[in-house]
Amino acid sequence: MNTIQAQTFGGQILRAHLLGKDIFYCPTDLHPPPTPARGGVPVLFPQFGTLGALTKHGFARTQEWQVFSMLEGCVSANLLLTEQADWPHRAQLNVDASIEDEHIDIYFEVRNVGESAFEWTGGIHPYFLVGDVLQTRVEGLLETPVLDLATVNLANTAIDQAHAITPEVRLYSPNVNVSLTQEGYDAWQVWNPSAQHHLNDIPHADWQRFLCVEPVVLTPKTLAVGETWVGRFTITLIDDIS
Numbered sequence: 001m002n003t004i005q006a007q008t009f010g011g012q013i014l015r016a017h018l019l020g021k022d023i024f025y026c027p028t029d030l031h032p033p034p035t036p037a038r039g040g041v042p043v044l045f046p047q048f049g050t051l052g053a054l055t056k057h058g059f060a061r062t063q064e065w066q067v068f069s070m071l072e073g074c075v076s077a078n079l080l081l082t083e084q085a086d087w088p089h090r091a092q093l094n095v096d097a098s099i100e101d102e103h104i105d106i107y108f109e110v111r112n113v114g115e116s117a118f119e120w121t122g123g124i125h126p127y128f129l130v131g132d133v134l135q136t137r138v139e140g141l142l143e144t145p146v147l148d149l150a151t152v153n154l155a156n157t158a159i160d161q162a163h164a165i166t167p168e169v170r171l172y173s174p175n176v177n178v179s180l181t182q183e184g185y186d187a188w189q190v191w192n193p194s195a196q197h198h199l200n201d202i203p204h205a206d207w208q209r210f211l212c213v214e215p216v217v218l219t220p221k222t223l224a225v226g227e228t229w230v231g232r233f234t235i236t237l238i239d240d241i242s
């Protein structure tokens with residue numbers, strides 16, 4: 001059965017079970033709030049990473065959202081993000097995810113409901129459960145048509161690369177083979193913390209179990225008052241291992 005599970009903290013999808021496969025890495029012992037949950041699909045807004053002066057990856061992932069599970073296999077999460085320190089704006093964020101047949105569709109919508117225009121970066125940060133990142137490759141990135149994770153020295157160094165956007169990339173791994181398609185974003189960020197990581201919110205060896213391939217907005221987008229931006233991200237299970 002296809003199922004999808006989310007939590008209100010961060011409006012975060014945690015797990016999705018698609019045609020018998022767990023798609024996302026998510027530790028069983030998640031650190032409780034206010035630590036952002038490391039796993040599933042965090043939402044990053046209004047700042048990607050350290051691309052500005054705000055808190056890393058913005059505030060959305062550490063707020064309590066409203067989550068509605070309307071039907072089995074559908075999640076709708078909403079957050080009215082009000083003024084924060086150094087961010088005197090208001091944004092309505094919606095994440096709508098549905099899982100059907102061999103797809104997971106995730107819509108991320110940002111609407112400026114304040115009284116001033118704002119710039120933002122961000123996006124979504126899926127942790128794909130790959131089984132073994134050292135036997136994983138990503139195909140279809142513009143500058144690196146075949147990114148073979150076995151060759152990037154993850155024993156010593158993290159991979160943290162931004163690639164110009166392409167409509168589709170494919171992730172081939174021992175756990176899942178998926179096609180990733182998007183509209184609205186401007187980059188794919190590829191991240192794995194390597195064996196040398198200092199993350200204290202996952203079992204140490206788990207670095208090898210996931211790879212993040214993130215549809216993101218890295219060039220600041222301006223949203224005028226009342227304007228809405230929509231990003232679409234679709235994960236499709238594929239069978240061929242070429």
Ligand SMILES: O=P(O)(O)OC[C@H]1O[C@H](O)[C@H](O)[C@@H](O)[C@@H]1O
Nearest residue numbers: 049056057160189190191212214
């Ligand atoms: O540890 P976090 O704050 O959740 O960030 C995890 C990672 O997110 C993104 O992939 C960034 O590109 C990385 O630089 C960052 O380390």
